[in-house]
Amino acid sequence: MPYEWTSPPGATDAPRAELQLWPYRSLPxxxxxxxxxxxxxxxxxxxxxxxxxxxxxxxxxxxxxxxxxxxxxxxxxxxxGSVLETLLVWPDRVTLTRRNPRGPRQDWEANPYWVEVCLHEDGGPVETYITLRGAGREVEIGAFLTPEERKALYPELRRAMTRNPV
The missing domain is CATH 1.20.58 (Methane Monooxygenase Hydroxylase; Chain G, domain 1)
Incomplete structure (x- = not known):
């Protein structure tokens, strides 16, 4: 899968979960x-x-x-295809950073308690897309993933947002 969850070592200021997403490369x-x-x-x-x-x-x-x-x-x-999205989850905040190949970096931040992970089956720009809603904004995550990969990512994102702080 073109995404990877990592849990950084137990530093106090480190996020409890980190997700990196990138487009699939069919031709290395x-x-x-x-x-x-x-x-x-x-x-x-x-x-x-x-x-x-x-x-x-x-x-x-x-x-x-x-x-x-x-x-x-x-x-x-x-x-x-050099897009990279990074989602960092702390007990008190969530940040999503998207690094575009020819454009500005895009950042979003919210409180994980209020973040809602939504799976839109149809009616969107792509089939089965995922959004994060919080802090007055709704942002899409993993737009470059296949519908099957987004369906697999959805429960993982929900679990990361609802997990109790460690």
Whole structure:
């Protein structure tokens, strides 16, 4: 799952629970390099027929531009997927921080006693989405998760919000 709960060591000022969420990566960096290498090899194979002729130099810029465009698109996808959400739960407050790839950092804070965890099955921007309501605001958490992952996260969030202070 592209999220992880951690319980920091027993320091007095440490949160009692920490949740980090990130988008799923179906193509790791190593896989991207292999994919680009295979693409270069497959595109270069037909060029063997025109090696030594001026046609090669006519085709080469377009092939290089296509490979560079593919590389750029995958890199852009990686940068767009660098979202990180961190939920920290203390006995007296809850904070949610979202670090956007090309935008400002977004923060939300509330008292966990008054925070309501809501699962919206339909009628929202995505299927089965989770919101936290408190301190006069409602914020979405884990928008990039799949509906199944959000359904699995919902009871865990409710449990973290209702747990008695340790």
């Amino acid at each position: 960096r190593r896989g991207m390099v292999i994919f680009i290498g295979i693409t270069v090899a497959l595109v270069s194979l037909p060029l063997l027929a025109v090696v030594g002729s001026p046609v090669l130099w006519g085709l080469l810029p377009f092939i290089v531009a296509a490979i560079a465009g593919l590389w750029w698109a995958i890199e852009r996808s990686y940068s767009d």
